[in-house]
Amino acid sequence: MSYVVATPDVLSGAASNLTSLGATLERANAVAAASTTELLAAAQDEVSTAIAALFGNHGQAYQTISAEAAAFQARFVAALSSATSAYTTAEAAAASPLQPLIDLINLPTETLFGRPLIGDGADGIDGTGAAGQPGGYLYGNGGRGGSGAAGQAGGAGGSAGLIGHGGAGGAGGSSATGAGGSGGAGGNGGWLYGNGGAGGAGGYNTGGVGTGGLGGVGGTARLIGSGGAGGAGGSSVSADGAAGANGGFLIGTGGSGGHGGSTTFLGGAAGNGGTAGNAWLFGRGGIGGTGGSSTSGIGGNGAAGGNAGFLLGNGAAGGSGGAGGAGDGIGGGGGNSWLLGNGGHGGNGAIGGTAGRAGFLIGNGGDGGTGRAGANGGLLFGDGGNGGSGGVELPSGGGAGGRSWLLGSGGHGGAGSDGVSTVADGNGWAGGNGGAAGLLFGFGGNGGSGGAGLVTVAGSGNGGAGGTGGDAGWIWGVGGDGGTGGAGGSGTFLATGGHGGAGGSGGTARIFGSGGNGGAGGSGGDHNVSTAAGAGGQGGNAGGSGFIYGNGAFGGAGGSGGAGGIGATGGAGGNGGAGASTFLLGNGGGGGAGGAAGAGSNPVGTGAAGGYGGTAGNSGFIFGNGGAGGVGGAGGDNLSPQPGGAGGNGGGGGNATFIGNGGNGGGGGAGGVGAAVGTTGTGGSGGRGGFFGQPGVTD
Structure with a gap:
């Protein structure tokens, strides 16, 4: 099958262009003829004569080739012109028998009702707001509505008959002295098949006094087809977008709502978006219209x-x-x-x-x-x-x-908002909890992170807590991780830095699968002068593992303490979260690391202490190793002539029961540097080994 398409107008234009090109080349050859065919010798010697003869021969050869090319171009143009005439004649022969037949079919309905049986409706004339004419009763698209004059409504689009699409509504006319014209409504689609036409856009108001025009509603689809989109509202003080139409009763998409009009005028409220159309039996709904923007007023909904x-x-x-x-x-x-x-x-x-x-x-x-x-x-x-x-x-x-x-x-939980100055405490908001998985199979959603605290007149806000992870499916799945706690706000001259938010707990598994990891605690807020910095948030505990099989999840790390300023103590590190234990088969989860304390300059005491490492989870009753204890956080340095802070203790290792090794204890955190180095944290004890297994190492 050939996919070549021949258009007589295009062929005729190509022939005309080639004719013009040939004439240009003939003029160029005529100008060059004298200098290429009549070369004189530069002198009377034999060499000059030979050179002149050589170049003269080349010039004559060029003229011969140019003449042959011109003849070929003339023959090609003649063939192309002949093909154009042939295609034009063929199209006329094909169209001539059909058009009288269509005219004969349309004659009764046009005589009685002024509307054809087959054919598209005429478009409305722009600038008049005239409506588009309806399409044929049997087949044909409705005509487009004409745009309105200044401040005048656009014309409605013409509706289709049985099969065809509705015409688009015309745009409303803009106005500098009054309201912009409303957009015309879109025409309805055919009763059997066809999409509704889009509504016309509302006209603009450009003078600052008056409203923009409302968008036109979309045309309705009837049985099969999509509803027309609503027109956008005109930009001005206020103008709403129009509603999208519903889709066809059997199959079809609802039309999208129109965008609300925007405004740049002082104090002007923007227009609301238009409501979207619905589907009926099969199809999706239309997208809701977006609210318009306002430079100094309230945005549209x-x-x-x-x-x-x-x-x-x-x-x-x-x-x-x-x-x-x-x-x-x-x-x-x-x-x-x-x-x-x-x-x-x-x-x-x-x-x-x-x-x-x-x-x-x-x-x-x-x-x-x-x-x-x-x-x-x-x-x-x-x-x-x-x-x-x-x-x-x-x-x-x-x-x-x-x-x-x-x-x-x-689903995953959303992140909490950061603290704002309009709320007195400046605390960050908590993250959303993750959604639970299905009863049989699935993963729990992760918890959202907490928002950060903010400095306010009353003090520094604490970070928001992380959301809890969602539980896993009952038969198999993994619990969601807990969300991270938000950071505490930095302190003011008289107020302490905000504490970091606690990490969220992980979600629990049921029969097979692992629980979610605990979320990390947020860092404490710094402070510059006089009072203490904020403490780091506690790490979240891990979620429990499946009853038959599943490895324990890890506890979240504690947040680091904030740095203290002149004469202020740094913030203490947050404790790590506990690791999860397993039931029958599986390894225990590791404890979270303790957070490091922040450096400070405390003239009357030691530096801040590091956070404790989290306790590890125990292994399954039949088989599995105990988890490792979390490492203690480092103590805070002290810039004053006082000792540094003590390091946090390490977490204990998890125990094994029947087959498996005990978990190692977590190392103690290093003491902070000061006039004297702070006390190193005590290492965690190793977990008991199983009946067949070794005990864990005590750090």
Whole structure:
């Protein structure tokens, strides 16, 4: 099968270009003829005569070749022109029998109703706001609506008949003295098949007085087809985007909502995004419109995403809230799925949108918007959605991850917001907890990290705690890791540095699998003058392992203490988290390391102490080695003529029971440097060996 396409207009243009090129070459050859065919000898000697003859022969050869090339070019142009005529004649012969037949078919409906049976509707004239004409009753697309004059609404798009797409709505006219014109509505799609037309954009207001035009609503799809997208609102003081239309009743995607209009005028509020269209039986929802931005006012709100088809389809994401100088807009909620499909994600904003639900049987839950929880997965199979991170403008804890029900993994928790100056204590917010895995199989979600503390007038904020990891599936899976604690805020002249947030505990495994590791503690805040620095956060404990088999997870490391300033003590190091023990088969988890103490300059006492290493987990009853104890943290240095801080003690090693070796004890932390070196921490004791095994080494 040949895939070559011949267009008479293109062939005719090529022939014309070649003719022009040939004429240019003929003129160039004529100009060069004298200098290439009549060369005179430079002198009367034999050598000069021979050279002139040689170059003269070359010139004559060039003229001969040029003449042959010109003849070939003329023949090629003639052939191309002949082909153009042949294709033009063939197209005319093919079109001529059909057009009278179509005219005859359309004659009754055009006479009675002014509308053809087959054919596209005419477009509306731009600048008049005229509506597009409808397409043919049987087949044809609706015409596009014409744009509006200044401040005038755009024309509606023409609707299709049985099969065809609706025409797009015309754009509203802009205005410098009043409101911008509204966008025209999109035409409806065909009754059997066809997409709805997009709504026209609202007109701009350019004078600073009056509103922008509203966007036009999208055209509806009827049986099979996608709904038209809503038009964007015009930029001005305020203008909302238009709603997207629903998809076809059988199959089709909902139309997306239009974007809200933006504004740069002083104090102007931006427009809200348009609501998205839904699907009916099969298809996904449309995306919610995004809120418009405002330079000095409040941003527009995002709109909700469209819902999925009842039998199959994904919910769509909600629109994000627009940025505003006086505050951001609110995010729109994610669209829901009903039976089979994923939920839509919530939009971000000053307050996030809710996550869309997963299909009842199968599907993943949507992610939460800012500070919102993730949605749960489907009943039979599906992962939980991730929680949204806490906001900046309106701080909050991180959203919790959604859970899975039977098969699937839990969603991760969102990070907590950092402390802000508008809240008196300046504490960071806690991270969201990870979602639990399905009852049979799956991984637990990780906990979100805690937010950092901030210096305020009242003092320095503590770091937020890390979220707890989600539990694993009952039969098999791995628990989620705990989130990291947030760092403490630096101290002011009179206030101590903030303490680091505690790390989150790891999630627990059930029958087969390992628990999650504990999260690390956050570091303490530094301090420059007079008072103490913040202590490091405690490391999170590890989650328990599976009852039959699974290795114990590790405890989280303690956070380091903050550095103290002149006359101030450094912060103590945080203790390490405990490692997890196993039940029947598996190795015990190691303890977390203690955090190092911060350096300081304490004129009346010793430096800060390092954190203790975490205790290790015991092995399984039948087989496994005990875990190693965590290493103690180093003591803080003391710049004043006083001793350095004591090192932290090491954690004890885990015990073995029947077959296996005991775990080694953790080493003690080194003492801090000062007028005298601080006491070295005591090493942890080694764990007992099993009936068949060796005891662990005591450090």
